Amino acid sequence: MKIWGTRTQGSPRRLAVYLEEKGLPIPFIPVDLRQGEHRTPAFFARNPVALVPVLELDDGRCLSETLSIARYLEELHPDPPFLGRDPFERAHLDMWSRRIEFGVYAAIRDWYRQTSPFARALEPEQIPAWGELQKRKAEDQLRLLDRDLADRSFLAGEVFSFADITLATSLEGTAAAGFAIPGDCGNLRRWLERCARRPSMVATRASA
Ligand SMILES: N[C@@H](CCC(=O)N[C@@H](CS)C(=O)NCC(=O)O)C(=O)O
Missing domain, CATH: 1.20.1050.10 (Glutathione S-transferase Yfyf (Class Pi); Chain A, domain 2)
Structure with missing residues (x-):
């Protein structure tokens, strides 16, 4: 899997901090927002509202919304718990x-x-x-x-x-x-x- 979004900026960074806390290495693909790289047909197909980050799975399915992506990853990798234990x-x-x-x-x-x-x-x-x-x-x-x-x-x-x-x-x-x-x-x-x-x-x- 991979993440679309620049790791040090805005919401992609929120996801990057979560991944660091979890010890999960998932590659980020930088997206230059000022150049409009998130407003292309290819990006709209990943997220119709054109926001980063987007998690793209190996089978091509995509998830957006930072906390929802984290929830998905938390289900796959519950330890160490970060989003609650009960x-x-x-x-x-x-x-x-x-x-x-x-x-x-x-x-x-x-x-x-x-x-x-x-x-x-x-x-x-x-x-x-x-x-x-x-x-x-x-x-x-x-x-x-x-x-x-x-x-x-x-x-x-x-x-x-x-x-x-x-x-x-x-x-x-x-x-x-x-x-x-x-x-x-x-x-x-x-x-x-x-x-x-x-x-x-x-x-x-x-x-x-
Ligand atoms: N609620 C979204 C917010 C995502 C968001 O606002 N991303 C900004 C970068 S921090 C973005 O893609 N902005 C592009 C734009 O406004 O055109 C989330 O949690 O992922």
Whole structure:
């Protein structure tokens, strides 16, 4: 099998961090989004909504959506467990993953896409005011998470989870464009430092 998407960028990196945590070596095929390599007939056949990453199986079947791909791989390789060991843990980690992806990650992404000159190739009709509103929403959410992190190491508890992967890679990925954790969020800053030190995050960083 192989994965379409650039290993150090965006959602493909989320999958790459998961694979590092699991010790699963699956090759990535870089896709240059700014050049529109994901908007070709061949790519539409793999994922009609033209998003990376895509997992392509040896028989040609394809899966998209980062967490769904991870779920598939987790079924094939349950050890070491990363997405929960029992029904409650699985649902709890899913809950956190969805909360982060829909609540915070989407707002940070929309800020980036609506305001950054680097995102213009993907978002030619940017609406900066909408982006700034999303930034404020993201900051509100981050302040709530900062409170949660007062008494635990990671978002869903004491174990690094997919929710941490999603938020940590998003914050690292948009820092250069100017997105910063609010100054009053010390717990969150320390959490990001903890995540950033993990070998899986280091190995998938663009500068690695
Ligand atoms: N919900 C999707 C999001 C995937 C996604 O947004 N991928 C971005 C790169 S990080 C993409 O392919 N963007 C291309 C575009 O917007 O045209 C997932 O979890 O895989």
